[in-house]
Structure formats: structure tokens, C-alpha cells
Amino acid sequence: MGDEPPDDPNVETATEAAVSDHPCYGDGSHKEFGRIHLPVAPDCNVSCGYCDRRFDCPNENRPGVSSEVLSPDDAVDRVGEILDAEPRITVAGFAGPGEALAIECDVTDREAVEALVQATVEEFGGLDILVNNAGASFMAGFDDISENGWKTIVDINLHGTYHCTQAAGEHLAESGGSVINLASVAGQQGAPYMSHYAAAKAGVINLTTTLAHEWAGKGVRVNCIAPGFVATPGVETQMGISAGEIDRETVDRRIGLSEEIADIAQFLASPASSYVVGETVTAGGVPDIMESPEV
Secondary structure (H helix, E strand, O other), rough: EEEEOOOOOOOOOOOHHHHOOOOOOOOOOOHOOOEEEEEEOOOOOEEEEOOOOOEEOOOOOOOOOEEEEEEEEHHHHHHHHHOOOOOOOOEEOOOOOOOOOOOOOOOOOOOHHHHHHHHHHHHHHHEEEEEEEOOOOOOHHHHHOOHHHHHHHHHHHHHHHHHHHHHHHHHHHHHHEEEEEHHHHHHHHHHOHHHHHHHHHHHHHHHHHHHHHHHHHHHOOEEEEEEEEEEEEEHHHHHHHHHHHOOOOOOOEEEOOOHHHHHHHHHHHHHHHHOOOOOOOOOOOOOOOOOOOOO
């Protein structure tokens, strides 16, 4: 909907700086609402980070959300094309091609997660690898984040990881499988104006270490990846850097490709990482360190 939602005295108004810095701000079409809007799905349905109001987002090309929405059948076809392609890197035990089953799932809904796991087990006869890759965020100062906005980000990033991992645990134990969590350097170092996201990702990192210890006796490995900046469509819109401009053979850089994160996940999912347990692999390019002391 292009119209402004009705006035609500219980809705907090975001500061102009918080709105303009928000990755969903895009070309300014969100400015008319005067509130931060949190994307919750890869379409134009959004939820305000300052209230429970939901409405259509007027900015179809907003950063961080794909402007192309695929049906489950189209998603299967797209993944199939990727699986049928020549693999970039072959890791022991994983060489493709393969089959894919696309299922829409809200990771904050336990029943939906359990249905996802069950459908996967029924389709493939078991479960070997779980990659917890669902995530969301928006930028705002700590004082400007409502309780609803905080809970939403923590629910998706941390509680969603809990739901998926616990629901899949029994099947992973049967197969001697592996869990791969996706965190962020924000969870290791903190992230100004993303305190909710950083806190949730820090929880994912700690959960990885703790669960790796608990589940080792079951034969299940648990590891984590903490990416830095990655050239996604959202980052391209925000920073003007596209994946096509990045050469993965260049060492001196601080922005990576989605494929590079996928390669790490492939390694952690394979027998090649059999002695890697409870680790968080940071993929952030050249370390950001002080080269000389400042006096």
C-alpha cells in the first residue's frame, strides 16, 4: 500500500538518522512513514520495527531483499540448474549433481520447522546436514529499537536457529550428521546500530560451541561461519559494489562473494572437516588491525 498507515499513539517515531541509515530505506520511499520498516519475507510484505503493523512496502527494489520472487516450483528448477552445473570446487564426498526440494518455512514457527524437517526426511530418507542460514536485521540506534523490533530480530536469528537445530537433532544423530550455523563478524566484534543483530549472532556463536560439546557423543558435529561483508544484492544497493567487480583471487580485500561462504559451508559439511568441531570460521578478508600506534 502506498498510503501512510493510520496514526497510532503507541507507535514510536524513529529519528531521521535512523531511518536514513536503515538498509530498507532504499530510494527514500520509506521516508513518508517516518518509521523503520523491517522486511520479514522476500516480497513486499513488511512489518514495522516500531510496532506490530504490517503493510505492503512501496519500494520493490529495497536493499537486502530480492526483487525476484520465485514460487516453490520455480525455486526447485533454479536450484536444479545450479546443482546440474559443473561444481566450482569438489570436496570429498560432495561432487553433485543432486536433487532439491523447496519448502517455504518460517523459522520462528516451530510447527512449520517440524513440517520442513519431516518433509525433508520423507523425501530423501534422512537428514545429514543442517545449515541455519535464515536471518534478518535493520539498522537503528539502541534507544530507538522497540521491544517488538528487538524480539523480531532475535527471534529470527537466534530462536530460529534453536527451532531448526532441535527439530533436526534426532535425525542428525541417526546419520552422524553436521550442523552449520551462520553467524556474523557482528557477533564477534559488535556492530553499532545493529545491537539486536549483533547480540543474536553472538548467541549463535556461543550456542555452536556449547552444542558441539553436548552433541559430540551423539556423533554430530556443530560448527559456525561468521562472514564479514559479502557482495549480496543488498550490499550492492547500499555500497555500490557488485559481485561482478570482485576477483576472488585478490587477497587484499574486505568484501567477499556468496560463493566463498558457500565453499566454507561445503567444507564443513564434508568428511574433509571431520576434526573440526565447535569452531567458528571467520571469513572477513584482510584483518582490520591498527598498523601503527596512534599517539
